[in-house]
Amino acid sequence: MTEVKQYDVIIIGAGPAGMTAATYASRADLKTVMLDQGIYGGQMNNTAEVENYPGYNSIMGPDLAEKMYASSTQFGAEYSFGMITGVEILAKNEKLVHTDMGDFQAPALIVATGSEHIHLGVDGEEEYQGKGVSYCAVCDGAFFKGESVAVVGGGDSAVEEGLYLANVVKDVTVYVRDSKLKAQPILQQRAKKQENMHFVWNTEVTAIEGDSEAVSQLKLHNNQTGEDRVVDQSGIFIYVGLKPNTQVFENLGITDDRGWIKTDDKMATAVPGIFAAGDVRAKDLRQITTAVGDGGLAGQEAYQYVAELKSEA
Structure with missing residues (x-):
């Protein structure tokens, strides 16, 4: 029988929520472990510049992730790789987390799994991932130096990543399905000043085409005029929204009808001892700062929960 780590x-x-929760929980002398299937930092590793985090005029996302990780482990919190395969509620409110690297058990559980980019769901998107289709300008922008690329989306992420790409590639065309951007005004102002960044309105990408090696064309549809056309394009960066990483928690009854985790103002879910923090929560603003705030509160509330259990024992 496999040993269960306690x-x-x-x-x-x-990510920022999980690492902050680890800082607070471990500083309160709780034996703490962070589980993640990838490198610590979450979406920060895909962010070029962070300009709205207190204490820094500007800092690269991966650099901020490194600093947060150092802070999160300074009081003894552990970090372990593992893909979550299931969560069970045991007797006495114990939580058993199954991973592909073993099982972990604790009375308190904090879910900080964040969210991931929504795919367009068009022909060629999956086929050409890594061959011209990307969801990370910081990761892949350098591959397109001197070329023309497309960005799909009209929110903060699309404009921010478009601005980053504009400093790397020849030019950027942003395809927006609506007649205006949803990005913050300051980002829109910067984009309008960027000479090699252009916007095409009321337009959707309906297919991504290429040869066996890479993307070469995009099929477009104007949802106002009904016009269809094909454009040459060697790269496409997609930013059309986020979905929560909560599929593995659906059996716990803590998510809403869209998969976001519902909590009260103390980050507590409907299940005693299970808390949620960061972008995985049902809320309006998903930023590093809000994730950090959630994480601090979740870590503190986990401490209060465990302390009460110990006092009752």
């Missing part, structure tokens, strides 16, 4: 609190996810 902790006071298990944190699933090591």
